[in-house]
Amino acid sequence: MMISLLSRALMMSTPLMLGSIAEVIAERSGMMVTAIEGIFLVGAWGGFVGTYLTGSAWIGMLTAILCGLTVAAIYGSISIFMRQHQVVTGTALNILAAGFCAYFQRVLFGVPTSPLKITPLQSLSIPLLSQIPVLGPIFFQQNALTYFVYLLIPIAYIVLYKTSVGLTIRSTGENPEAVDVAGIHVNTVRFLTVLTAGVLGGLAGAFYSVGYLGMFTTNMIGGRGWIAFAICFLGNWNPKGAVIGTVVFGLAEAVAIYMQSIGGNGYFPNELFIALPYILTIVLTVARRNFNVPAKLGVAYCKES
Amino acid sequence: MNAKLRDLIVTNLLAVFAGLFLSGILLLFLKINPLIVFKQAVVTMVTDKYTLGDVFLKATPLIFTALAFAFTFKANLFNIGAQGQFYMGAIVAVAVSLKLDGVVPTPVLLVVVCVLTFLAGGVVGGLIGFLKARYHANEFLVSMMSTYVALAVMNYLLRTFLKESKGEYPQTDAISNSGWIPTLIKGTRLHAGFLLAMLTAVAVWILLYKTPLGYRIRAVGSNASAAQMSGINSGRIYVAAFFISGALAGMAGFTEVNGVQHMLIQNFNPDVGSAGLGIAILANANPIGIIFASLLFGALNVAGNLMGRMPGVNVPSSIIDLMQGFVMTFVIISYFARTYLDRQRKKRELQKAVEK
Amino acid sequence: MQAPFFELRNISKYFTGVVANKDISFSIQRGEVLALLGENGAGKSTIMKILYGLYKADAGKILMEGREQKITCPKDAMALGISMIQQHFSLVPAHTVTENIILGSVHGKIDYKKCESEVKRLADQYGFEIPVDAKISELDVGVQQKVEIIKALYLNAKLLIMDEPTAVLTPQESQKLMDFVKDYVAKGNSVIFITHKLKEVMDVANRIIVMRNGEVCGDLNASETNEGELSRLMIGRELVMPEKDRQEHSGQKVRLSVKNITVEKKGETPVLKDISFEIHEGEIFGIAGVSGNGQEELCEVIWGALKADTGTISLDGQDITHLSIRGRIGKGIGYVPVDRHRDAMVMDMTLAENMMLKSSYDAKWTRHGLIDRKKLSDYTKQAISDFMIKAPGPDAQAKGLSGGNQQKALLAREVGHAGALLILNQPTRGLDLGAINNIHTTILEEQKHKKSILLVSTELSEIFKLCDRIAVMYKGSFMGIYSGDELNTEKIGLLMAGYSAKREAAKG
Secondary structure, three states: HHHHHHHHHHHHHHHHHHHHHHHHHHHHHOOOOOOOHHHHHHHHHHHHHHHHHHHHHHHHHHHHHHHHHHHHHHHHHHHHHHHOOHHHHHHHHHHHHHHHHHOOOOOOOOOOOOOOOOOOOEEEEEEEEEEOOOOHHOEEEHHHHHHHHHHHHHHHHHHHHHHHHHHHHHHHOOOOHHHHHHOOOOOHHHHHHHHHHHHHHHHHHHHHHHHHHHHOOOOOOOOOHHHHHHHHHOOOHHHHHHHHHHHHHHHHHHHHHHHOOOOOOOOOOOOHHHHHHHHHHHHHHHHHOOOOOOOOOOOOOOOOO | OHHHHHHHHHHHHHHHHHHHHHHHHHHHHOOOOOOHHHHHHHHHHHHHHHHHHHHHHHHHHHHHHHHHHHHHHHHHOOOOOOHHHHHHHHHHHHHHHHHHHHOOOOHHHHHHHHHHHHHHHHHHHHHHHHHHHHHHOOHHHHHHHHHHHHHHHHHHHHHOOOOOOOOOOOOOOOOOOHOOOOOOOOOOOEEEEEHHHHHHHHHHHHHHHHOOOHHHHHHHHOOHHHHHHHOOHHHHHHHHHHHHHHEEEHHHHHHHHHHHHHOOOOOOOOOOHHHHHHHHHOOOOOHHHHHHHHHHHHHHHHHHHHHOOOOOOOOOOOOHHHHHHHHHHHHHHHHHHHHHHHHHHHHHHHHHHHOO | OOOOOOEEEEEEEEEOOEEEEEEEEEEEEEOOOEEEEEEEOOOOOHHHHHHOOOOOEEEEEEOOEEEEEEEHHHHHHHHHHEEEOOOOOOOOOOOOOHHHHOOOOOOOOOOOOHHHHHHHHHHHOOOOOOOOEEHHHHHHHHHHHHHHHHHHOOOHEEEEEEEOOOOOOOHHHHHHHHHHHHHHHHOOOOOEEOOHHHHHHHHHOOEEEEEOEEEEEEEEEEEEEEEHHHHHHHHHOOOOOOOOOOOOOOOOOOEEEEEEEEEEEOOOOEEEEEEOOOOOOOOOOEEEOOOOOHHHHHHHHHHHHOOOOOOEEEOOOEEEOOOOHHHHHHOEEEEOOOHHHHHHOOOOOOOHHHHHHHOOOOHHEEEEEEHHHHHHHHHHHHHHHHHOOOOOOOOOHHHHOOHHHHHHHHHHHHHHHHEEEEEOOOOOOOOOOOHHHHHHHHHHHHHHOOOEEEEEOOOOHHHHHHEEEEEEOOOOOOEEEEEEHHOOOEEEEEEEHHOOOHHHHOOO
16 A cells, blocks of 8 residues: 555656756756746647557657647747746746647547547556565556656756756856856757756656546646746755655645545545645745745846846 | 837737737638637627626626736736635635625625625735745745635535535525625626726726835835835735735625626636736736726637637637737737837937937 | 957947947057056946957957957857956856856866866966865955956966956955966966056056047057046046045044944854944044955944844944834934945836835825825935936936936935935945046035944045045954054055054064
8 A cells, every 4th residue: 555655656746857857957047937837738738639649659748748849939939038027928828828728629629529538658667676575666667757757867967967068057047147258148058948848848748648647638737837846946946856845745646645545535625635735835935945046047138238 | 108108009909919810810720710700709799788798897807816916016026826815705705795695785795795805815915925024935836826725725615614505516505686796787797896996906006106105015026125225124015015916816706706606606717817917917017007908808708708609610718718828928029029129229319329 | 560469440339328339449469468448337348348249249340360350259259269357257156166167168077076176277377276166155256356367267368358357356466466467468468457447557558548438539558658648538527526624523422333243144254243433423434445344244234234143333322223224214324335226226216216215104205195296306306406416307217327326316315314324335336437526525515514424435545535534344343443644555455455453563
């Protein structure tokens, strides 16, 4: 029971991990990706459509990435090159993304009489590793996206802290003038990090449709993008913090499902469990101290006035 | 100033047009002729009194939630939680109305409910402001999450304490007409809440631009450090600004429950918060501009529904989100276009002056 | 004669509303120190940012050794061997020295050990002591500047542009910098030195370009000119300096009394250490020192923005240690902070609105609960004419005013409501001489009205010109309090660098 709970927690953490690492990378360069909710949603939709039409979950992932990339590119163009407010731009795109997915779902599939289904990604047992008692079933009987996250965490960490690319990204968020003076185009760096966030966010969205439920509904993201956004803040803008934050949230979600399954809603209202991740975010936001905010987070860069 | 105002109107109209144009193009995917449905929608809206009334009706809550966002936005703060504060207002409105229904005369009931929804939204908003002032909590995240929590609270109450007496659906009993906001024009659904919304917009404008409190809110918003250094307690300003902002959103609950729905149901007006935000952006957070932008969004909403009901064509309701999303995006781009044009013009003038 | 190392030809640059550079032409030879002299706002930094590729010129061209070069971004400039040290350092405070130096010049995986040793070797070569693995935020400004220089040398710069490099240094540190410059050009490199200080120019430059209002108004050999000529070229008119007669105030009533003020940060050295002094009625008390030695904190403690851990402050005999800022405003204290953009003005508001920032609770601005716009507007108009503020009117946006006029408006506001004590933290920093002159006149005028003034400045000439008594601050404590004529530049320079008078005497 405990093992399946933890295994489930890890699975539920996968998209949040992707999303929060996407945010960490972009925010380190000074860009809040406030379109993350929309990116998640188009990712979920693109993933579903790609998989449904081709029958291949892999192609579904690819279309999810393309969809996420498109929203990120629009977001980046408006907020970076046109220097518009990041929160404002993101809000508009989130509404647009919601309308777009719902509308084209209808265009492509009409009003189906029964919900459209695709086969979700199967969990793959890794030979040998999955045989390890306790740890094996928790860590190594997951689906491909979760394994991708295992790789992504160390890669994100190494790139951010051990390479010139990471140094440039981090400097861009702290002091874009310094980066400019060093001969690097600030806005190009920012655009690229936003695009990266689009790719990862699109995949995160695809997790919900292709990786987990095997279907698409317009409200399936329900603020999860924002939770990834919050985790990036709470995790102090570094990949390690994002991992810890995500695991906490994954656990909360898994506990909620577990409590419901054992009939906990006899004692507590069901809505409490549904609201748990959001309440947790508020509590952590209030309790969290010593933020290590990138100094120029959310500020558009303009060198000539 | 006049040239600037002209620029503002022209670019905004262009943005609205571009948004509608793109949405129209997308209708072609459903093999629907956008010109025909748009025209038909506009004709109905202009000729049918009931439909026209609905435009104003739909605009009413949007004015409140847009004012809610605009109010904190002027203080450089983000209250993304108008939706949740609206839910709180709606819960209080329905609970109090049902309690007082038939107990007190209509005017008393309406005033009491209005004040209490104001306070309900205000308390939620003020709490966010307090967390920001006292614990430096990020108000953007907290207000964002507060909506989901408020939604859960509402669903819980609809399932338990507020559940209808029949006990069938998760919704409340209906309020009898003694608890309704009076209708403004016979033959329409338009109620006096719209007047309240307009008055509120004017009041907000006066509060922000003509009173010392509004002055301090704007000062803290533009430069919190300088305000603090000038003896203004920015923490108190945060709480006050968020209280007022939340209260404004709460009042939308009053007009929607007592003016339109007369009961509270699950999934009640789930978009007033985000649409309000969009409207505030559209109007550049100007309270008077918000009235017009709300009417535009109200019209888009009504048009979308009309198109969905037209015989023979099946326009999905998501076209409303699409139209609103496109319009907002283009309006944001038009801000850029305006500053860009303005700069180029000034630069040319300068260059000319120098060459002479 | 061979073609000059670099040449700028007919460069113009327009910003929104301002001509920053108009038809600028000059050149620099190898092995030459060129001074770019001019007041703030003369367009010196702009022309150099064009040479460095940070700004795009609207007209004109740049030549290197006679060949035209397209410099569209700093990368192009670096490839030609140009490097520029910005006035406000472009360092990332949260990163280490090494990370800052290698930014933009490493690729792929970073071998921090190797990079650190490279940086260290380079620093040793020029005799700079730099902790290569320390964070920038932990370093003094003097050291930060050395980091900037090493950053340029790391890129193998042949032409080094320095924008106001001595602004943050003690006289002795400045001297060391001059030695470096001479040493560096002796190796065949060139330096362009942007400054508004005449003395430095005469000290280090071979040739001098004088700029005024965006135009070149003089191109002279240092050996053929003098400070008087340069000053006239730079300002374009004769200035009448305000006169001050230094007075003895010890007999007067004590206005401000600061006793044993200490401010500590957790686990760090105290920001303020046991500071005590008094200011009398009608006295100007100066605090000299390199910026960042606790001056700002001291002002904030007296202003009420920073809480002292120990000690008391009293005004006219009344204890005000625990009074809020609002309370202190009520007692007649005024404060002009060093960073007006951050701490004193709301740039997005109008000039009139800024005038009521500190008195927004005062009922005098309201009628029936609403702001009395006419009264505020009249008050602002009066201030505009009294203080010679160049502004279109009370409804002009504060950010549209020049720095000097913003500062005059700020001073007008503070003078208006501060009846007892004015705290001025570097009130003339970054202003042109005309505005500085104006502000000095105002300060002396307020002294005549029996106000007490606390003047913090890093400009020694200002301190000597205005102050009755002078304290020198170093690392959070006073190195002593002196009357104006007890000090000279050399002595004050040593005190600013932390050498106490006694220790020097003992050594000598």
